[in-house]
Amino acid sequence: MAATEKITIMDIARRTGLSKGTVDRVLHNRGEVSKKSYAKVMEAIQELGYEPNVFASLLAKGGKVLVAVLIPESEHGSFWELAASGIAQAAESVTAVGIDIVHFEYDQYDIESFRKASARMLDAHPSGVVMAPMFQGETEVLTEALQEQGIPYCFIDSKPDTNGYLSYFGMPLYKSGYLCADQLTGGHDVSAVLIVRIRRDRFRQSDPTVNRRAGFLDYMMENYPDCRIDNVFIQPNDPDDIDSALSAYFRLHPDVRHVVMFNSRIHLLVPYLERHPDPERRVVGFDNLKANMDALRSGTVSVLIGQRPDEQVRLAIETLAEYAIRGKQPQKKDHFMHMDILTPFNVEDY
Amino acid sequence: MAATEKITIMDIARRTGLSKGTVDRVLHNRGEVSKKSYAKVMEAIQELGYEPNVFASLLAKGGKVLVAVLIPESEHGSFWELAASGIAQAAESVTAVGIDIVHFEYDQYDIESFRKASARMLDAHPSGVVMAPMFQGETEVLTEALQEQGIPYCFIDSKPDTNGYLSYFGMPLYKSGYLCADQLTGGHDVSAVLIVRIRRDRFRQSDPTVNRRAGFLDYMMENYPDCRIDNVFIQPNDPDDIDSALSAYFRLHPDVRHVVMFNSRIHLLVPYLERHPDPERRVVGFDNLKANMDALRSGTVSVLIGQRPDEQVRLAIETLAEYAIRGKQPQKKDHFMHMDILTPFNVEDY
DNA sequence: ATTATTTCCGTTACCGTGCACGGAATTCAA
DNA sequence: TTGAATTCCGTGCACGGTAACGGAAATAAT
Known part of the structure; x- marks a missing residue:
């Protein structure tokens, strides 16, 4: 070859x-x-x-290739912690060949911190940037600056409607909702499902859950049009609120056995669900956070739909490195990645 | 960082x-x-x-790193074709950094062709070897030669009981049988299942299906001890035989609705199953071959359990490259990789 | 025709390591 | 104390490419 x-x-x-x-x-x-x-x-x-000869070239050019990753803070147990661990992995594998990775974090609910992180990142003069677009306006500002400086960038997780990026790596959100509905119902008729939602402020610009919910609802509409869909809102940081919200709901609807959340926080329901066990209940959530996987193992959660932020990060970094080193454009721009179905029987190896 | x-x-x-x-x-x-x-x-x-400085070192040493991959022929639509495509991917991503990959193939039913491929491979003087152990004795011969020459090697797919290898990447076979059983039954009681098996000659030394079957049977024993397990043997290359074998079986047992195969050939059943459709039937197979995925899409197969030969190959190659370039030992020797659950709703993105 | 500009191109000094060659310093034998 | 044999170590070129520098050739201006 x-x-x-x-x-x-x-x-x-x-x-x-x-x-x-x-x-x-x-x-x-x-x-x-x-x-x-x-x-x-x-x-x-x-x-x-x-x-x-790449070696000779890099040697003479005297540079290591530097890729910057700009993603929300990896709070312990959060979705972005997975991505951060992906950075570590990727670093492990690519530093061997002279690529350096710098990781910049910001508070995903604080635009100002995003601005600051962007600025620090630009100061590092990376040869490529991996980012998750959280604030639409600021993202545009940043991408313009990058384009001006000729720095290529990739999006992960979600992407804006602009066009200057090199590649995008993420999950097909609408379809993930569809898949979720199929796993929740297990292909059997269901009379009612509960969607637990987070009442969040309007800071975030891109919310993956809306597309998921759309896919989910379409599946239900198509297959079980008579199924009732209930919504309950909770405060993510207030365990008492979660408890009382769920208690109130299930007091009214003790027959509902299908529960779903479209963000990565299904683990928030675990305390309540464990205090009110029901072997017939079916719970589906998203993303393989440690807490979620524990809930899967213990049987509280039935199925998790996972993506691989770590793989997304890795691919984005590799794409940028490839581009920086040999100037090669990726063949595909948008990469919709597979959705993993996690059950108690395969969770161990994820 | x-x-x-x-x-x-x-x-x-x-x-x-x-x-x-x-x-x-x-x-x-x-x-x-x-x-x-x-x-x-x-x-x-x-x-x-x-x-x-890796660049300077590699440049001075004058060599590219060369990794050899020694796996069975990638017949069209076969399992090993997936692995081969993984090689291409991996090549894509690592040649950027000066690693060359050579691919050697052999007929997995012909020891002599394995010997020849080994010899050709050794002639290429690779700095590392990725291989799938098919013939126990010959594999030993080869690994000894490699060890003598100080060439590190990794196993994928399965591994022998020796100890000199650098790393192993594969699926946990026993657990995959367990997972398979859970997906087949869907957690509901089942009165009888049909296992379709391939009557194969004794050439192959390592047969992944025995461990899978063991895991499967244990699950059934533990959860549905009263379930009847039937076995039907088919000739993989003889469509008529497949047809008649299945016809004969289902004439006697028209009530059996759960069908499973433990190798990658579930697609062989598709013609029969499509001629005798049954919306209540549940069919589970292994490996995301194109033909299998088509069957999933068409609804003939309910669930596929997939591994990622391509990822296994990539990881093995990266491990060897890392070792060759910086002499770094991998932290783990055996890597049991995740098992993917494929349904009609997530098959598109694999 | 002479000078001033461009345009084009060869030379050369690196980049950081690997390694062969030969010489200095040390030890051994006499 | 000399000469020979070791042990140790410095020098210098090679690896393939980059880019600054300056000069030759071609063109333009005077």
Whole structure:
């Protein structure tokens, strides 16, 4: 497959009767070369099938490639902690080949902290940026700055409607709602389901749950149009509120056995659910946070639908590295990644 | 996280009052250095936190790293075709950093072809080898040769009971049978299931299906001890035989609605199953071959349990590259990887 | 025709390591 | 005390590419 090539810049210099300086100029087409020479060099490159030696190039250029990752703070047990661990993994695997990764965090509910993190990131002069777009306006500001400086960037998790990014890696949100509904019902008729939602302030611009809910509702509409859909809102940081909200609901609807949440916080329900066990209950949530997986193991949660923020991060970093090192554009722009179904029987290996 | 280090071999040479030649000698401890100098250099390395520049090293050493992959022929639509595609992916991502991959194939039913492929592989003098152990005796012969030459190797898919390998990447087979049983029954009581098996010759030494079957049977025993387990054997290359075998079985047991196969060939049943549709039937198989995924899409197969040969290959290659480039041992030897549950609702993104 | 500009190109000094070669310093044999 | 044999270590080139520098050739201006 791969040949044992050894054609160097000198080979093509000799072949064309020019010097390596000239060859280098056309390789990086930075001008100062006559049409004729340019053509000759290009031809020789084609014929000999020249490919630059990355090591030599990086060595001479004297740079490590630096990729910056700009994502929300990885609070303990949060979704972004998974992504952060993905950074560590990716770092592990790519630093071996001279790519450095810097990680910038911000408070996902605080625009100002995002601005500051962006600024610090730009100061690091990375050769590529991986980011999760949280604040639409600020994201635009940032991407414009990046484009101005010619720094390529990738989105993970979700993406805005702009177009200047190099690649996007994320989950198909609408479809994940659909899948969720199928796992919740197990293909059997269901008379009522409870959706637990988080009452959140309007800070966040991009909310993955709306698309998920849409997919979920469409599935239910199509397959079980008579199923009743209830909503209960909770305060994520107030255990008492969660407890009372659920208690109130289930007092009215003791027959409801299907519970779902569209964000990564299904673990918030665990205390209540464990105090009111029901072997027939079916609970489906998203994302393989540790707390969620524990709930799966204990049987409180039936199914988790997971994505791989770590893999998303890795792929984004690799894409950027590839681009920075050899200037290669990825073949696909948008990468919708697989959704993992986790049950008590396969959770151990995730 | 990562520092902007720039400590070179020269820095520590100056620091110790020695020359880079000497430093180099202790770095690769190839002798010809006095105790005293050795100690001084080691100390300086510690203090300055010296880390060799991979680029310069690779450049000087003049070599690309070459990783050989030795797996069964990737017949169209077969399991190993997935692995092969993984090689392509991995190649894509790692050639960027100077790692070359060579792919050697053999007929998994022909020991002689394995021997030849091994020989050709050794001739290529790879710096690392990824292999799937098919023939126990021959695998031993090969690994001995590799060890003699100091070439590290990784196993994927399954592994022998030896110990000299660098890493193993594969699926937990027993547990996959367990998971399979859970998906087949869907947690509901079942009175009878049909296991379709392939009557194969005794060429293959390692057969993943026996462990899977064991896990499956244990699950059934534990949860539904009264369930009847039937076995039907088919000839994989003879469609007529498959048809008649299944016809004969279902004539006797028209009530059986749960069908499972433990190898990657569930797609062989599709023609029969499609001619005798049954919306209540539940069919579970293994591995995301294209044909299997098509069957999933069409609804003939209910669930597939997939592994990622491509990811296994990638990880193995990365491990070897890491080891070859920086001599770093992986932290874990055996990597049991996650099992993916594929349903019609998430199959598209795999 | 001479000078001033451009345009184009060759030379050269790196980048950080690996390694061969030969010489200095040390030890051993006489 | 010399010469020979070791042990140790410094020098210098190679690896393939980058980019600054300056000069030759071609073109323009005077």
